[in-house]
Amino acid sequence: MKMYEYQGKELLARAGVPVPRGHLASTPAEAAQWTRELGGSGVLKAQVLSGGRGKAGLIRPVASPEEAERVAAELLPKCGRLLVEEKMVIEKELYLSITIDRDNRTPIILAGLEGGIEVEKSRRILKRPFDPLVGLQPFDSRAVAKWMKLPGEPGTQLGAILRSMYSLFSSMDAELVEINPLAIVEGRLVALDAKVTVDDNALFRHKELKPPEELLTPLERRARELGVNYVELEGDIGIVGNGAGLVMSTLDVVAHFGGKPANFCDLGGGTGADTTARAMELVLSNPKVKVLLVNIMAGITRCDEVARGMVSIRDTIRVPTVVRMIGTNEAEGRRVLEAASIAALSSMEEAAQRAVSLLPKGGA
């Protein structure tokens, strides 16, 4: 779960990391008022979760409360909320984050001598894993400070900042705590941006957090409530299957035969008839869907449950449908489908090819 910049900064500030003075504004008047309180100038930062805000014109310096009001009126329709911050005179920009190293199965510090960068693309990056059981130690911080060649006050500050970031990382079950850029302003380190991503699997320990919905389409939101994994795509073949790998592969095979998937929809393992029916309805409620392809390789899932779910909404299925179904309780599943005059194939390739061939010719 991604958090907004202002939430990340609140958490960092509470953990003891210096951040610029700032306030949240949701109207142009508020933006003007906060700008006045900050001394008559500032920076307006749109609170959105997508990256590249600078390039997209979503971070704007303003030189007066009047300008703040004008710019806010332009930005607010795109984002809903602005962070109004004091302007900083930046001497140097750095990069600092704590994240998870999947290969080594450890937390890892990433430090960079340039700020505002895409960390994957930078060559000047220090990668320093540390032990998940003992946590970040002072010697780890000293090594990072030394590598960053930070003189004087910022050098001393860096250890404290890393300690704060680590306490946030571990107490919030974070996958990422990132300060980019971490800037030197008047000889001191300040976090100019904050990105905190909390592990979705750990949200049961953080009931106070409410997942932001801005990155989801309305259908994806409904799928989340249903408990199925759904990602909306561009094409016209609706896809329902069980198992993340199988469904990903179904999309690839459909594309291989020249089709375009409308979505990824993974029922998960052991899904019952009712959820199956609701998931199929959800996929079909996307008006772009012209053909439905159901691909079931049942292990923990049972074919008869899927078949019953499908038959229960048979009359509302408005497009040609191809079913591929094998595995646990296959015979019973096929019997249920056949009783409702739905045929099931055994081969995934054949089913994908059939689905592509059923698309209306000459476009809609």
Add this chain to the structure above:
Amino acid sequence: MAILLDNRTRVVVQGITGAQGRFHTARMKEYGTKVVAGVTPGKAGETIEGVPVFDTVEEAAEATEATASIIFVPAPYAKDAMLEAFHSGLDPVVVITEGVPVHDTLAALRVAESKEIHVVGPNTPGLITSGQAKMGIMPNHIFRPGPVGMISRSGTLTYEVSADLTNNGIGQSTCIGIGGDPAVGLDYVTLLKMFYRDPDTQAVVLIGEIGGRAEENAAAYLKRYPKPIVAYIAGRTAPPGKKMGHAGAIVSGTGGADHKIAALEKVGVKIAKTPVEVAHLVKAALGA
């Protein structure tokens, strides 16, 4: 012989009294697995599918000389269950549970590493040594004993490819799902080393997917590997920035399917474009 698991492995089922634990205990026994004990705190004295239940892993291991564990407990308790299994020295430990917080996994895996215990998962269908024993949830009937080892990040794709191999008259030695989470225990490289030493395995199938660098790491190791490898990578058409079902299946700047395929191809791995192609390529590689 195969790897990690055979018909002498003595298995504890942690979370045996839950619906999944109970159901799969029956299926594992049907397959020939020696399931010797179950554990659910507070349920000692019960019998599930003919298996005695204990309150703690320690008691279960002592009473039944268990050697390995499979975990079905809900995600919030999975770390505790793993540490309990490690405490009794059980090896391997298979973690079926989906949705384990990654910080819990990191801590548990670190302990396992210090004790040199093999962990499969979390978020895995488990492993099966064809014709001998199963610690997992895969359907029993799609596997036949034979010369092909399989290592996969996806459950249903493992079934898909195994069933297809079997239908083409090609059996399997051991099939392992390594798990769909960002951090998992056994990885491709460790398992490839085991298959390298296993005389029963003559070829290996790798099933990968988008996210992380596990396939690239495997490719780096495979430069000089004496047994033929066939790989299939799912997620070529997955959009960036979206989690595709598995917590670990996300393209974020890196982790795209094409990069993985290129890395594997470069070291001589045969790439299947669809799951069905795997069986054909394996057949050709074995000269069958």
